[in-house]
Amino acid sequence: MVNEQSQTVKQLIDDISQYLSDRDFTRLTQSLRKQSMAEIVTILERFGERQRAVIYRLLPKEQALSVFESLPPPLQADLLRGLQDVEVAALFAELDPDDRMWLLDELPAAVASRLLRGLPRRERQLTGEMLGYPQGSIGRRMSPEFVSTRFDSTVAESLAKVRRRLDDAETVYTLPVVDSGRRVVGVVGLRGLFGADESEQVGALTQPAHTAEATEDAEKVARQCTDLGLLAMPIVDSEGRLVGIFTIDDAVRILEYEESEDAARQGGVEPLRRPYRSIPIHRLVRSRMVWLLVLAIGATLTVQVLSVFETTLEEVTVLALFVPLLIGTGGNTGNQAATTVTRALALDEIEPRDILFVLTRELRTGFMLGLFLGAIGFVITGLVYDLHIGFVIGLTLTAVCTVAATIGGIMPLIARTVRVDPAVFSNPFITTFVDAIGLIIYFLIARAILGI
């Protein structure tokens, strides 16, 4: 089934490429009409910017808006560049306020403010309020179009209110319950209202709510929402008054965005933010170039360290044979620790203030791993080369693993403390840093034991 489906998509994409290159728009339009929304989104994601705009403009009007809403915001921004001003203004006005905020983040400031000015009054007001919250806060990701109810309303009144707002509310499945001062006192599910007696008071059905303040970090709130499996969370101001609702589909979107970013940075790549297939090669090169250069410059440190020990190397060339093995093992140990700690930070399991806890744990873990590898290294090198070399390798492995795990473990915490994405400071960075330290340790041990 999975294979059949992707076979179809593959076939479809081949067909569409053919129609595009033949400029056969009649058949292209026909073939698009037959597809579901999900398939059209997939198709758009597979093509480059120019072809994507052509395909999009052939979609039937009623489908175009929902397809647009389902595209990743960077692709939305790309698409807008291929459309006429009137079309852009219409699309922009029809978006939900929260979707509009995602798109605004992608647009150049001049375009964004022009589009904002062109919005109908009410939409402009809603969007303006959201823009008042700090960058990266949940206030910019919530929806201001909520249905709430009062704790002293009856079930019948609340259901009537839901009915009136069915079309424009972000969700009607979770209703924040407020007091006379618009302060959130809990939530009630449509499920709860639906099963209750019509004359009952909402207060009796209300359950404790997990709320968040509009200025809180969006990623943190999204994580709470998905961890607790909540369909929606009321968002409040500093006085506890209801200002918006945050739904699980937006939480998923935020977390996926953050996870793609973390994954990229941990591999030393700037996040691409667009599907792999649709990215031109020069952009792939650009997303890697800077990091590669920075790391290469960092690695010149190893050349300098080795220069210092050049005479040692000339005397005992055999030492050079183990350089890649030793620094590689150090890098791997550092990466392991960094990966574990970065993930724990992302999942909010630890905080920067736990640095001493992490340091002692990783030091002990690294030491044990080092002892184990060092013992093996000692035996093998001792047998193949000689006992002195065996000692040097065994001791170096122990020391390097200890140092590498410690550095790898605390680096993400330090990054977070200085407000840098922990993933940036991570694997390739740690490898380079640990390489240089590992070499110094290696040659100092070698000199001491071999008496050079």
Add this chain to the structure above:
Amino acid sequence: MVNEQSQTVKQLIDDISQYLSDRDFTRLTQSLRKQSMAEIVTILERFGERQRAVIYRLLPKEQALSVFESLPPPLQADLLRGLQDVEVAALFAELDPDDRMWLLDELPAAVASRLLRGLPRRERQLTGEMLGYPQGSIGRRMSPEFVSTRFDSTVAESLAKVRRRLDDAETVYTLPVVDSGRRVVGVVGLRGLFGADESEQVGALTQPAHTAEATEDAEKVARQCTDLGLLAMPIVDSEGRLVGIFTIDDAVRILEYEESEDAARQGGVEPLRRPYRSIPIHRLVRSRMVWLLVLAIGATLTVQVLSVFETTLEEVTVLALFVPLLIGTGGNTGNQAATTVTRALALDEIEPRDILFVLTRELRTGFMLGLFLGAIGFVITGLVYDLHIGFVIGLTLTAVCTVAATIGGIMPLIARTVRVDPAVFSNPFITTFVDAIGLIIYFLIARAILGI
């Protein structure tokens, strides 16, 4: 606000540790009563296995079940070991069928089958059906407790049906619509039913459904669910007949699980599956030991390669100085490509059959990056050392980057083809492999240019 909150949790955990070590269960119980469910889950995640069991048993009965349901399945399994058989059987019977499946995956086979035998008849039957679907399939992650409606029912009939099933259904917000043969013809939202005329036919409100077959891969279906922002997806058998419903909160759980696993493996760590703080050090060591050893054994390849070129090294010791820089850059380039391709695979943007496409893209990307770095390397080394060394370094950088990006790019695809997690075969593995190849390239170029 964020800081205040975590301050409280920190304080709370300190208090609880104190009560635990004083064995002051009265105050411990009192302090637990004051906490919300989310806070109790956080507390349980922070403590080790034995203390966790003590705290859990002090929770009020009515809270204990929902706390249990919110814990990650590995922690649920740990907890069961600390409870008495009667308690375990009661908990197990009260879980929703889909939550029960997660837990079953964590339990030793003997415990699992004993617990299954102890289930009430209907629950045993539901769970048995789910166990009939293959490991890793969506059939094991859906819920068999759905409310559906017929396309020829009226809105009033459907709402009455929803009302009857409010308590046990997984969701009532998305209803699959079926024909007389139980085949899914679409979905209708409670929102839609709610706004419609009571006498209207459901068929008129039905919207096209995104369904999945029960044997399809769970991760793939979860990704579709979140990508399209669907609250729920009907799950069907091979004839298109409704067998279950899959909800977005479970989709989030699956994706988070897979992402944690990918993140761990990409850093060369076996997934921990438990919060970092609650893991004893010997487990941390174990999760890294095997990988580290495998990689170290792989790295002995570099020792062998260098042995072959030992005489070259003795003649021109200066070549040794660049070894870490060159192989480090190769490793970084390989990692970048692997990271990008692994993520694209995880997001279903490319498939193993795209290998030629990826190969040519990464080869070109690697070559361009290599040319750029090679040119810089040539100039700098040419100035600091001499022109010949400059040539060697420049050419090696170009060749190594090209080879590394290509290998890094296709390795995840090969892994997927041979049905290994692409993340396993990834960064540390690629680094080691690329190191050895890089060294061979380096010394061959050096010998040719320096005429050794």
